[in-house]
Amino acid sequence: METPKKSVRRKSSSVTIDEVAKRAGVSPMTVSRVVNGQARVREDTRERVLRAVRELDYTPNLAASSLAAAQQTRIALIYTNPSGAYLRELLVGVLRVASRTAIQLVIDYWDDLDPASERKAARALIKRADAVILPPPLCESRAAISEFVRAGLPAVAISSGRYNEDVSCVRIDDFRAGKEMAEYLIENGHTRIGFIKGRPDLSASIHRYDGFVAALGEAGIAIDPALVQPGEFTYRSGLKATEKLLTQRHPPTAIIASNDDMGAAVISVAHRRGLDVPRDLSVVGFDDSSAATTVWPALTTIHQPIASMAGTAVDVLLRAIRRNDPGTRVLADHVVPHRLVVRDSVASPPRRR
Template sequence: MERPRKSVRRKSSGVTIDEVAALAGVSPMTVSRVVNGQGKVRDATRERVMRAVRELDYTPNMAASSLAAAQHTRIALIYTNPSGAYLRELLVGLLRVASRTAIQLVIDYWDDLDAESERKAARALAKRVDGVILPPPLCESRAAVTELVRAHIPVVAIASGRFSDDISCVRIDDFRAGKELAEHLIEQGHTRIGFIKGRPDLSASARRFQGFQAALDEAGIALDSTLVQQGDYTYRSGLKAAERLLAHRRPPSAIFASNDDMAAAAISVAHRRGLDVPRDLSVVGFDDTSAATTVWPELTTIHQPIASMANAAIDVLLRNIRRKDRSTRVLMDHVVPHRLIARDSVAAPPRRK
């Protein structure tokens, strides 16, 4: 599969790829490979580059390179996301790009469609747009992807765990992020950690749990399956999962929820049970949406740069739309950097009486 090189532009803060390369002690080409998820880079080198990226707060301004291709271009966002906070972040990112270009943004809502209905909706949409962005959970709809690819419509999945070789993807490294967040809890002294899973049909959800498991394994902590509960990224599912975890005969001292909505629900359940967060129970979320800072205490979480991912997704689409040779697909797996944001919802576990 062809993986084209991607140009890296100066972001508004003035941080350049050369500055990142200098701090990491590598070449600009190596930084480009790490940031764009292209080519083979040693794990130690990748870690060094990502540390420099986080320290300098560097993000490529990708959409600016494709302004000319944006004119008179219709790009569709199809959504059926249960997390309102996540959807708001995504829409803000897309609207910012659309306001700077001539892109016509088409919003399509697919509510609880079965596979056949998704195929019909995709066929109809393909007749009136030039490109499609699929956020979770539609980013892994085989029915929709198959129809759009068959219609030769460029598609970019946002926040997928890279489930398909038929479409491009803009994502974070969910495995590494999940592992880092679990390690943060373990470093605080937690050994009994509850986990609330995300949707079972999303590979990104599975990768977060795999990262959690890897952190436990490396710390020599056995996974207790009774402390793993299924959620679906909604606040309500987080309430149910947290109730089950905290009703356990030996409840966890910390809860890792696979998104901020479910983590906020876990804090609500803890308060209802008279528990202090983080003195009696630590809670972490994932995504760093507005939900992370509208609860008390504010959530420790993984910052997924959703608005920047939307920016990158449009850039990938425009590059494909303006290609003269549409007989072959050029796919990109673009991995953007994440950050662990430490706030007030985590502390050392309570001492046993």
Template sequence: MNKPRKAVRRKSSGVTIDEVAAHAGVSPMTVSRVMNGQGKVRDSTRERVLEAVRELNYTPNLAASSLAAAQHTRIALIYTNPSGAYLRELLVGLLRVASRTAVQLVVDYWDDLDADNERKSARALAKRVDGVILPPPLCESRTAVNELVRAGVPVVAIASGHFRDDISCVRIDDFRAGKEIAEHLIAQGHTRIGCIKGRTDLSASARRFEGFLAALDDAGIALDPTLVQQGDYTYRGGLEAASKLLGLRHPPSAIFASNDDMAAAAISVAHRQGLDVPRDLSVVGFDDTSAATTVWPELTTIHQPIASMANAAIDILLRGIRRKDANTRVLSDHVMPHRLIARDSVAPPPRRK
């Protein structure tokens, strides 16, 4: 006769929300608001809370009702043609959260599908998952989003440049971040700044470029169109764009690249041409992925909290899945703070001979 199995309760040694609150000097309710993207919280307070979260390696311990929703819940991450460094950061964040909950993570690769195949793939996926996370560039796919929303599947877009009216978003303020890092170059004395733009089909790319233009305008620097090159967020695209910029008769003294992969490529082109970075050329990137610290010199960049964004995306999805009444669907616009990380790739421009 088989003996009935005893339920085993695993004792958690994780950090509690009260410990995060004490570390940040705020109330547990404030920590909850920051993590859930709900309610008004000052930027300085939000940054303090997120810094405590990072230092303590805190992952929200979902309430019992959330855990009940998480059991046997399948959440899909769909990706296509991403930055490899960005995808690694995102997957690490998602896997860390999934391992601490009962969520099953499904990774689906859509290899540059056309609209009709995107529609078919979204329709098939909606039948076997409970929620979907869309990173760039699929966060901008109207076809995929429409099909998933029509099927009643909660969707969260990560790193979209703006809030949408049909799905939840977890993002940073790309305009403000782009403006801040351009202002950092200007403060060093650079007035001839090249720009390698991101993909044309991503709103975040457009917002970063708009921030770059705003910084130039505030400083009274006229835009030279020859200093703007189109990139595609890949290392190869960065090589091509940087080669054009540094091949100009009057090349820039600094390059603003819309992600770290393209910034790393710009440093490679500079080295190939015998230029010293940052003595002869300053370079900045965006996202603070592993690419930012695997080049020499290490990149000055904008830190986008990708792993924390993944954590917030899963939490938003679980709350949406738990909500039984589809007519009361609540959308979240979770704007997370970014940070400018100053490293060794920026210096004042060289003196003219």
């Protein structure tokens, strides 16, 4: 009787550069150039190779590929985002790439600082890092960015709503995403839609609202200023905004929150007021963070690939560091795709009683 063979699962460390090359449809030499951050590779080719590296979980042989210096490369992630769910997604993406490339990750916590304090914190960080990742809201901090640019420190802004002329960016099209979300609610029959804005100092917040306004305008729906409330991307600000929306004489039948934390707050207030979601009130969020699925019902939201965006940011920084040409700054603007994730928090508006 023939003894059945055991299935063997090959460890990711055994993936070869030839397999990565085959997956990407390029030569092994091209893979080597991309991994080493050399500039003589077309951007679309570079993206194909990096995608293959991620899909195969390829770990380069640091000695063979002359990347031993990566063990001394320190990339800083500044933590100041008020959304814990967003931060978790960001850390997953950065740690995934850090473990593959043997970089050292530096976590730096900044409180909600004024510009002068941001400059001081940036100057202190420059001494401890070779590159920096700027998540919201620091992705648009002129004070911090100016210090990093002056020091020649490579930096990448994540989730900035616009291209920055001073640092590389990894972002989504917030205008289009905001418009798609509003259009989805309109398609479901809603004409009285509330909107909770994000931080007013972030262009991503502005673009999401502008997309909402554009969708209503195309549908012939007038904007009711009473249905637009300020927010800060925090759960607490979502609670406050929702109370104002739902205590109106003619409350909205649907509410768009500019992130999932505030969307979760909307559902909480609705439940406290005896409203059924989505029968009495439809609620949608933004980001598709863990907050979207830890509430009941789970939030319909816009998926922003935060973890993969963080990984792309690290790839951009490593290329900048290995280019080793302080006289030249090559900036990248990666606009990554988003998608509408439909869950159980949206229904047609209730009939008027």
